[in-house]
Amino acid sequence: MSSIEIRHIVFDIGRVLIHYDPHIPFTRLIPDDAERNWFFANVCTHDWNLEQDRGRDWAEAEALLIAEHPDRIDEIRAFRKYWHEMVSHAYVESVAIMEALIAEGRDVTMLTNFAPDTFKEARKLFPFLDMPRGVTVSGEIGLIKPDLAIYEKHTKDFDLSPAHTLFIDDSGPNVVGARAAGWHAVQFTDPEKLKSDLAAHGILL
Template sequence: MTVEAVVFDIGNVLIEWQPERYFDRVFGEERRRAMFAEVDLHGMNDLIDTGHDFRETVYGWAAKYPHWEEMIRHWHDHWLDLATPAIPHSVRLLRALKAKGIPVFALTNFGIGTWKIATPRYDFLTEFDIAFVSGYMGVIKPDPAIYAMVEEGCGFPPDSLLFADDRAENIAAAKARGWQGHVFQGPQGWAECLVGHGLLTEKEAL
């Protein structure tokens, strides 16, 4: 099936999302490893991504672990320092597709509160034809329901959608619904995928 629309994940596709790196820099790797071993911060973040209040969730989680409370609060208070930097080549690919009139959507596990913080910082997040943001949808990838919601919302047949995500399980879930998929391991591989599908020329994909 010919690709008619392209779907981008955001974390680690358009914006680097490596919270551990921030905590290593600020508190040291040893303390970070100890905290992450005791506290399921990524599980906490899943709650935010399903629509729970950003500050209440982080501060509530922090209160459960007095020994780590200050560090955990950084997840809220310094969130933009966790979600950085943008991946410039991926942003260029997004804009190259848009310039050719190809519909471009986002499908991202992202909280309501964090989305409101991210969009002023990263202007390209407002450039999608539709941004499907899990916090507003109440469900996260790889739940099949979120893909069904995208299909209904965008109006394209599943097999006409090409989806890039850095997590193989998210791509597998999309493919199970008939989507085409690319496991993102870097912007150059994604560029080659887009060229291979005839969506961009090699020059446009630089």
């Protein structure tokens, strides 16, 4: 068990508290597996979507791709149109852990790579996202994980002590980024491991 007292717990959202999978609507829109995989590798790529998380407007993002792939207009626009299907459900056990931490009176905030407009939708779909003390949304500030600056901004905005902060994220690079900011950080894989990681930092549920 760590001898460091954890005073602040920071949750990522996607694939930690809520499921995210862009393939969900596209299995219907592009049924062929090979074609769909090609589409995500070459058209609506991870890097393209990440720029919306950095704050790029969807209309601009779509226009860029349509100029390059004019034969794919409907599929390109479908990415935003059917985004709500991509966040198909909450991870109930993870949410229960977060709720238990809040109920204990622990300081819980969230730090997420998210486009501003889709995050507003997510809050309506998943009301528990309003339970923590607050959230830093990448697209609202023009910074994304794992950039050091976003951790530093979250630290300042929420008056965190980095040495007493524990971050939970599914992404290895984002965990490394948090540690570079002086935080403790664990990589989320499943709720049971999260409970174990919390216990290792002196937080028993």
